[in-house]
Amino acid sequence: MSTPPIKLGILCGGGPAPGMNSVICAATIEAINSGWEVYGIPDGFSDLMNGDTSRVHPLTLDDVSRIHLQGGSVLFTSRANPTKKKESLDNTVAAIKKLGLDALVTIGGDDTGYSASIVAAAAGGRPRVAHVPKTIDNDLPLPGDVPTFGYQTARHVGSEQVSNLMTDALTTRRWYFVVAMGRQAGHLAQGIGKSSGATLTVIPEDFDAQKPIRLDHVVDILEAAIYKRIAHGRPYGVAVLAEGLSLRFPQEDLDRAMPNGERDDHGHVRLSEVHLHRLLSDLVKQRCAERGHKVTIVAKNIGYELRSAPPIPFDIEYTRDLGFGAIEYLRNLLKKQDSDADGDEVGSMVTIQRGELVPLRFGTFNDPATGRPRVRTVNPQSEAYRVAREYQIRLDHDDMHHAERLAAIAATANMSPTAFRDRYGYIVEQDVFPARG
Numbered sequence: 001m002s003t004p005p006i007k008l009g010i011l012c013g014g015g016p017a018p019g020m021n022s023v024i025c026a027a028t029i030e031a032i033n034s035g036w037e038v039y040g041i042p043d044g045f046s047d048l049m050n051g052d053t054s055r056v057h058p059l060t061l062d063d064v065s066r067i068h069l070q071g072g073s074v075l076f077t078s079r080a081n082p083t084k085k086k087e088s089l090d091n092t093v094a095a096i097k098k099l100g101l102d103a104l105v106t107i108g109g110d111d112t113g114y115s116a117s118i119v120a121a122a123a124g125g126r127p128r129v130a131h132v133p134k135t136i137d138n139d140l141p142l143p144g145d146v147p148t149f150g151y152q153t154a155r156h157v158g159s160e161q162v163s164n165l166m167t168d169a170l171t172t173r174r175w176y177f178v179v180a181m182g183r184q185a186g187h188l189a190q191g192i193g194k195s196s197g198a199t200l201t202v203i204p205e206d207f208d209a210q211k212p213i214r215l216d217h218v219v220d221i222l223e224a225a226i227y228k229r230i231a232h233g234r235p236y237g238v239a240v241l242a243e244g245l246s247l248r249f250p251q252e253d254l255d256r257a258m259p260n261g262e263r264d265d266h267g268h269v270r271l272s273e274v275h276l277h278r279l280l281s282d283l284v285k286q287r288c289a290e291r292g293h294k295v296t297i298v299a300k301n302i303g304y305e306l307r308s309a310p311p312i313p314f315d316i317e318y319t320r321d322l323g324f325g326a327i328e329y330l331r332n333l334l335k336k337q338d339s340d341a342d343g344d345e346v347g348s349m350v351t352i353q354r355g356e357l358v359p360l361r362f363g364t365f366n367d368p369a370t371g372r373p374r375v376r377t378v379n380p381q382s383e384a385y386r387v388a389r390e391y392q393i394r395l396d397h398d399d400m401h402h403a404e405r406l407a408a409i410a411a412t413a414n415m416s417p418t419a420f421r422d423r424y425g426y427i428v429e430q431d432v433f434p435a436r437g
Helices: 020-033 088-097 111-123 151-172 187-196 215-231 242-250 251-257 278-289 313-338 383-390 395-403 403-411 417-429
Strands: 007-012 037-040 103-108 130-135 177-179 200-202 235-241 295-302 345-353 355-359
Touching: 007 020, 007 088, 020 037, 020 103, 020 313, 037 345, 088 111, 103 111, 111 130, 111 251, 111 345, 130 313, 151 187, 151 295, 151 313, 177 187, 177 278, 177 403, 187 200, 187 235, 187 383, 200 215, 200 417, 215 235, 215 251, 215 278, 215 313, 215 403, 215 417, 235 242, 242 278, 278 295, 313 355, 395 403, 395 417, 403 417
Parallel strands: 007 037, 007 103, 103 130, 130 345, 177 235, 177 295, 200 235
Antiparallel strands: 345 355
16 A cells, blocks of 8 residues: 655745745645645635635646746735634644645744744644744844845845935935834844945844833934034935834833824824834924924835845745755654654754755744744844944944034034033944944
8 A cells, every 4th residue: 555645735924025935836846746745725824723724725836836936925924823812723723634734834934933833733743844934024043144035135125225215315415214124123224224325224233232212312313313414515315224113112202202193092102103214204304403404304114015026036046945945854854753753843943054954943942031933133243233334324433522523513403512412422322333443
């Protein structure tokens, strides 16, 4: 009697990222070439949570042969979380057993990977799971030189857009405040700002990690940079801002800055109502007007344009490796299972490091305090961070300690050098970026 083929399911969770289709393509082709049956599960866990398997369908070579060039996901995606309710988890496990899946490839961020590990454990370790990490935020706990797939494409497309805005800013003598995605880390904002040569970039890692970020502090950084640019005869520029800044603002700062903002049940401004690009542009324009400058600031938010872009060659090649690696890992894990070796391993996050497959077993990359995957933030002590800061135009140590430079910037703000230092000197004193030696 012949052994029945291994049944593999593939699903996507979280927001889109360039390269998702390439993972689906590579995993499907390698699995079929290995004699497996492959099934696409549309919309992540959303149907399975209701016990519904009606839209699960076979994937063939013809279905995936050229999708690696496309953005988005042919299997769609959702943020449905089967771990929040016991009923949802039970339904998901039952649906997977009904499908008879031996293995599952999940494509998503930390939430999707966490959900997959819980579902697999609840199902008794079958299916085994290979989680392929994706996020344009680049904040998953991989080694420092290993990006999450989708980040390089998002940075590439974002850099092109900001570069165009830099040219427009120069031509029209105006400012742009551009918010880039990155709720927990500033990798994407810094990557876009650094590669496009933006005037300055402000990310959460610019501030003391142990303290809240005051809204006025960010406003002062932007305002002072504008005065410095005016003093240099360049009254224009582009500031790139990480969206995660607003998550660290004290609630009282938002309540004060947005008196008419929609409130929650406790009377606080809803974070969903904080449109950082518009909030900061309004506050900075107001501050500049009080100092005698009418500054035009255009507020922009770039995010959706980046995450569904067609992948650049880097991400296509990278995700092909990841898709193949997911099947290779599952193939080896299922062999271990058949031999009763390491039978408690339900799955891993698949990574490619220095060209080699390196699975990171579920649970080994979690934060002990939260039980969730650790967040990889920008390292402000790194050489890469230093280079990013060296080429920005913002108030720095030399401006505060060279009389002529201080006098020129202070005059632009219609202040005396002493008053300017007293008002804005803390920006330099509290900066995590050290003064030049």
